[in-house]
Amino acid sequence: MAVVTRAVPAGLLLGKFLGVAGTITFAARTGLGRLPAGVTGRRVAGLGLLGSLGFTVALFITGLAYTDGSLTDHAEIGVLAAAVIAAAAAALVLARSPQDPTTRAATDGGTTGTGLAPAPRAEIDS
Structure with missing residues (x-):
């Protein structure tokens, strides 16, 4: 495995x-x-891992950075591997984070069924 395949992810x-x-x-x-x-x-850590999922720009930069086709191929494999690892790690971290009752579906006329808590009353009126 080329060094770039490990370094990029x-x-x-x-x-x-x-x-x-x-x-x-x-x-x-x-x-x-x-x-x-x-x-x-x-949850912040899980969000940070979800941020690692983005790979479109990384693939674009890979095409610009390497002129050798072999290095480009190895870097692209690394980019896609990073996305898979990030998705799995984020799923594990977020699945193990405790569910807070304020983030469950609202029952008082807010956003019932969406899993989002309604905004505090002061923010709704302003």
């Missing part, structure tokens, strides 16, 4: 995970934003 998985989860964590801890009720660190 490592870069995509680690880079996107750290970028998404790190930015969310940074924003929440510095007060630039806040997490919705019921969102835990495990």
Whole structure:
């Protein structure tokens, strides 16, 4: 297996995970934003892994970065492998995160049946 086949998924998985989860964590801890009720660190990690699923731009850049057809093929295999690994890892992490009752279907005229909690009353009126 070529080095690029291992390096590309490592870069995509680690880079996107750290970028998404790190930015969310940074924003929440510095007060630039806040997490919705019921969102835990495990869910943030799952979201970071879901961010690693995107591979369209990675495939485009692979075509631009490598002129050797063999390297391009190996890099494309790495990109697709990263997407499969990210999907499986995100599914495992999110399936094991506890379900918060505020994220289940609303029963008071909000978004019943969608799995989304209604917005707080103050946000609806503004």
